[in-house]
Amino acid sequence: MKSSLSNPYNNRQWRKLRLSHLQSNPLCYYCLPNKITEATQVDHCIPWTDENDLMYEEDNLLSTCARCHQWITGKQRGMDFKGMSFDEAKVYKKTFIWQEVGEDGYY
Numbered sequence: 001m002k003s004s005l006s007n008p009y010n011n012r013q014w015r016k017l018r019l020s021h022l023q024s025n026p027l028c029y030y031c032l033p034n035k036i037t038e039a040t041q042v043d044h045c046i047p048w049t050d051e052n053d054l055m056y057e058e059d060n061l062l063s064t065c066a067r068c069h070q071w072i073t074g075k076q077r078g079m080d081f082k083g084m085s086f087d088e089a090k091v092y093k094k095t096f097i098w099q100e101v102g103e104d105g106y107y
């Protein structure tokens with residue numbers, strides 16, 4: 001069932017899932033192990049679309065800090081995730097961040 005709200009994140013199912021994910025994964029995945037940063041947001045390893053239905057897939061979720069999330073969200077549009085598992089996508093994005101900004105580059 002599709003929500004009629006314009007913001008797809010503004011619904012109870014997402015808020016609940018997001019909160020429980022942050023509670024079990026309180027640290028930013030992209031910052032580790034260089035930095036211990038509290039995660040405040042949840043990224044999708046593989047960007048969800050209406051077709052792939054990955055928004056609520058728990059294995060597709062990743063705790064991040066606001067900074068990493070904003071950074072990777074801006075960059076991942078040109079990335080091709082076809083055929084990747086969730087774990088591969090995670091590592092791919094983390095490697096990309098580290099290569100682009102360096103280990104300490106953006107704090």
Ligand SMILES: [Zn+2]
Pocket residue numbers: 028029030031037064065066067068069
């Ligand atoms: Zn981070």
